[in-house]
Amino acid sequence: MSPLELAGFAVPLLLARLVRGAWRPRALLLLCVAYYALEAGASSLAWLAAATVLTFGVARAAPPSASPSARRALLLGGVAVLLGFLALFKYGAAVSPALAVAAPLGISYFAFKLVSYLLDLYWDDRPAERDPVGFALYAAFVPQIVSGPIQRADDFLGQLRAAARRPNVTAGLRLVLFGLFKKLVVADRLALLVDPVYRSPLDATPAAAVIATYAFAFQLYADFSGLTDIAIGLGRLVGIEAPPNFDAPFRAVNIEDFWRRWHMSLTFWLSDYLFTPLRMSLRSFGALGLAAAILINMTAVGVWHGARFTYLAFGVAMGVLLAVSALSSGLRRGWERRSPAYARLATLAGPVVTFHLMALGWILFRAPDLATARLVYAQLPAGLAALAAGPWAGLQAALASVHLEAGHVALTLVALAAMQVMHTLRYGVARGRFDAVVPPVLRVALYEAAAIAVVVNGSLDPGLFLYAQF
Secondary structure, eight states: OOHHHHHTTHHHHHHHTTSOTTHHHHHHHHHHHHHHHHHHOHHHHHHHHHHHHHHHHHHHHSOTTSOHHHHHHHHHHHHHHHHHHHHHHHHGGGTOHHHHHHOOTTHHHHHHHHHHHHHHHHHHTOOOOOOHHHHHHHHHOHHHHTTOOOOOHHHHHHHHHOTTOOOOHHHHHHHHHHHHIIIIIIIHHHHHHHHHHHHOTTTSOHHHHHHHHHHHHHHHHHHHHHHHHHHHHHHHTTTOOOOOOOSOGGGOSSHHHHHHHSSHHHHHHHIIIIIHHHHHHTGGGHHHHHHHHHHHHHHHHHHHTOSOHHHHHHHHHHHHHHHHHHHTHHHHHHHHHHOHHHHHHHHHHHHHHHHHHHHHHHHHHHSSSHHHHHHHHHHHHHHHHHHHHOHHHHHHHHHHHTTOOHHHHHHHHHHHHHHHHHHIIIIIITTTOHHHHSOHHHHHHHHHHHHHHHHHTSOSSOOOOGGGGO
16 A cells, blocks of 8 residues: 555545444444455455454453353464464465465554454453444554554544544644655655665665665654554544554664654554563563563564564564663663763763664664675675765765765755654644644644645655555
């Protein structure tokens, strides 16, 4: 599903606002099913429907009044089937390419939502949802099905039933617009710097490898947070507030802080359903158990992205960094208490160090294979030396090797600065109070500028969202 196709779902959602009362969920479900079928195909819709019916049926067949053993068997059996279904398409593609082609759109996200629903029923010992329409809408809600955020069933269904809740059309359309700006004007233009290096690293100069390393960090953020903005904005059009997925991750002071701010709905999902149970089962092993739980959790994050050794290596690398950070946190806090100078240095240097660690780690994430990742890593020292010796000459040579001109970089830097202004207004000056703090004239000017930039300077050939493939 392309950015414009996803954003275009705003039109039927706005029409659905005309439907009142109990008929609105039915209208929304019909729209979501029709749109999903058109975008993903009948086979994807059939798999989504099968997973939804299975989950709803299993939950209804296992009420709290059932025998504990039967309830456990039904609910955990349903979880196993859903995870097996996910593994079939996500990792079976490594054996049979046909499975990759047949994989339903958004399989990771609707499977995780349904798994969390069954596990919540199992752990909280509460009754299942009785409304099949509302539950089917929860599973098939188009704005979230492409790439999240992963919303819990209680939160979604509670909002759906809250008759007093009013859709926030202005805030919703604003987020859709800003999401399109991030994707089409920022991310897709950064991709022109990044993609040639990873297609053929030996044809690019070492300086180009350095530039691509940092460009990809911003590309991934702009692409994925842009998708999240569109998804949350579309939900707001019909009164559904999705959980946040990003919280200024490049301000993170350490690697633990970063993962609390990045892809937050997945991080919290894994924390609740994987890391916490692991940590509790390994708590008798002390620090070693904590390190093992972190490493397993982050390895799962890596392989969740797909059956590729680079994803596995990325997950393991992040697990090692997180384990080291977690195990040394007490020591670092002690230094900060004893030395105000160290505390100030940590506050200033922490985000810089964390950003560089993530940028280096994302080479594994972006590279199609380990051989390409090794080539990019090997070029970084020479690339840094070339840029330090002659920044302008190194930049020109790098751009020539990827067939771009300096004007492209200048336009991209302006777009990045504009994105930062948007974030400052949303999360800094006007955190949660954009309409109240930003004057109407300035708001209109921002909307117009973003719309013009999308139309005039947006990518002429927009690529799919990076996270849509997961």
